[in-house]
Amino acid sequence: xxxxxxxxxxxxxxxxxxxxxxxxxxxxxxxxxxxxxxxxxxxxxxxxxxxxxxxxxxxxxxxxxxxxxxxxxxxxxxxxxxxxxxxxxxxxxxxxxxxxxxxxxxxxxxxxxxxxxxxxxxxxxxxxxxxxxxxxxxxxxxxxxxxxxxxxxxxxxxxxxxxx
Numbered sequence: 001x002x003x004x005x006x007x008x009x010x011x012x013x014x015x016x017x018x019x020x021x022x023x024x025x026x027x028x029x030x031x032x033x034x035x036x037x038x039x040x041x042x043x044x045x046x047x048x049x050x051x052x053x054x055x056x057x058x059x060x061x062x063x064x065x066x067x068x069x070x071x072x073x074x075x076x077x078x079x080x081x082x083x084x085x086x087x088x089x090x091x092x093x094x095x096x097x098x099x100x101x102x103x104x105x106x107x108x109x110x111x112x113x114x115x116x117x118x119x120x121x122x123x124x125x126x127x128x129x130x131x132x133x134x135x136x137x138x139x140x141x142x143x144x145x146x147x148x149x150x151x152x153x154x155x156x157x158x159x160x161x162x163x164x
Contacts, residue, residue, distance in 0.1 A: 067109040122149040
């Protein structure tokens with residue numbers, strides 16, 4: 001019986017040893033700790049540059065871009081279409097207040113037609129018939145608008161807003 005007890009204990013020790021050995025086996029591919037890739041090792045997705053808007057090639061292009069920016073309430077875009085002299089005279093905050101005020105009053109450009117445009121080198125003057133909405137009603141007026149070409153782009157020399 002003593003012999004059986006020794007075999008029993010030895011067997012338990014062998015089973016325990018095998019079990020422990022199985023738990024501490026050599027690390028396989030799934031148990032190897034991996035380092036996070038460094039910034040230089042990470043593959044970055046290609047960055048698509050933001051489209052660069054080309055300068056307005058005509059005064060008509062400038063006026064169209066301005067009316068769209070105005071109607072969207074896009075002060076940044078509208079401000080960029082104003083001449084540097086006008087930007088010097090009126091801050092972006094003032095332009096924003098002006099645009100926001102008109103839009104809050106329900107005034108937007110609805111349509112326009114350029115009746116006459118006179119271009120002389122880097123300056124232009126246009127007679128524009130503007131139709132705008134004001135509180136659900138349409139108004140049409142004719143306005144003279146001046147432009148100047150700065151660094152190849154046509155800019156408005158005055159802040160033009162629809163008026164009832």
